[in-house]
Amino acid sequence: MLIFCANETDIFQFQSVELTTFEYMLDALTYNNSTIHFGSLKDSIFEDLLENQYASSKKIIITDETVSALWMEDLVTSFKALSTAEIIQIPAGEEYKTIDVCAQIWEALSDYEIGRKDLIINFGGGVITDLGGFVASLFKRGLDFINIPTTLLSQVDASVGGKTGVDLGPFKNQIGVFSDAQHVFIDHKFLSTLDDGQLLSGYAEMVKHGLIQSEAHWKNVCALKNLKEEINLELIRASVGIKQKVVEQDHKEDGLRKVLNFGHTIGHGIEGFMLSKGTPILHGYGVAWGMLAEAQISCTKGLITEEVLNEIKNLVVSRYPKIELDASEFKEIMKLMYNDKKNLENRIQFSLINGLGSAVWDQEVTDKEILEALKFIL
């Protein structure tokens, strides 16, 4: 049994999220009427769903240009039911995760006369699963949607857990709804075309899952030498399993789920700032440096030892490219953090770690502590 603390006076007990050997071997995880399938898409129930449950539904595939060029032919030729699917393709990149792009897609759905019984298939990275899930959830008060994530980041994190939405200028994920895909299909063959930077970006979320919930997972992901060769379905399933067990206990993020935000308060601040500066960085890079900064705060508050902080520092510094920031830019980053949705009454609430594999949430952190942490990562 693990203990998670909301604050010093408020201690909750939750079931341990360590997975059993049996759970590591499952081909599918189900929660909240949403099923996550692991393994070859071709051998999964996807075809059966298209030809039976969704036989009379129009199918719309939302994707981006890069994924379309690399994988669309493979997808539509592998499944007969998709030969007549409408394909909506947007340019690749976080800068297109906006309400304007959603409005254009809603107009296209109207042109295609899409109705409540039709099906949206989100085929791409986290931008597509976040935006496509949001589009599907609001159109005609909600269509069924299926996620087929194609980046490591979307496979281990973005495509599961039911958070959908878009950015508002530099503010990440400001507009959104909780809405679960009916099915998520995680086939790691799609990762074969990802470049090293994108793999490293997704790897940050796997590291986070270990840091907040499972020391064993942290050790397994730290031990990886060559991400391209060594990240396999088992490790992806372990990461998804950790996230899903947290989400199951707190779908709407009233408490425990906040631990998944570890590294994201400062990480989103940095990511949003770099986006507004016109020099966007990958989401996972922001999270990696955000985790180091927030680990430093955890250490300052006596929640972790210097030894643990150094372990995290070694991993981040040795693997992630340095982010070009100047101390004069910290104020802007802080401003973005104050606008973050996780704040309460103008106080920044952090999730911090209190050991390897354990986290606490709703921790108040002063501006001085945040500035010290930003200096530390410089």
Ligand SMILES: NC(=O)c1ccc[n+]([C@@H]2O[C@H](COP(=O)([O-])OP(=O)(O)OC[C@H]3O[C@@H](n4cnc5c(N)ncnc54)[C@H](O)[C@@H]3O)[C@@H](O)[C@H]2O)c1
């Ligand atoms: N909803 C959530 O719980 C959650 C969690 C974490 C992150 N996110 C969001 O996810 C987004 C980041 O996800 P991402 O890193 O997947 O971004 P992304 O969707 O922009 O994909 C990254 C890049 O990889 C390309 N790509 C996708 N699949 C590919 C493939 N198989 N081969 C080669 N290139 C491929 C894309 O075209 C894009 O250029 C952010 O917007 C973040 O806020 C959401």
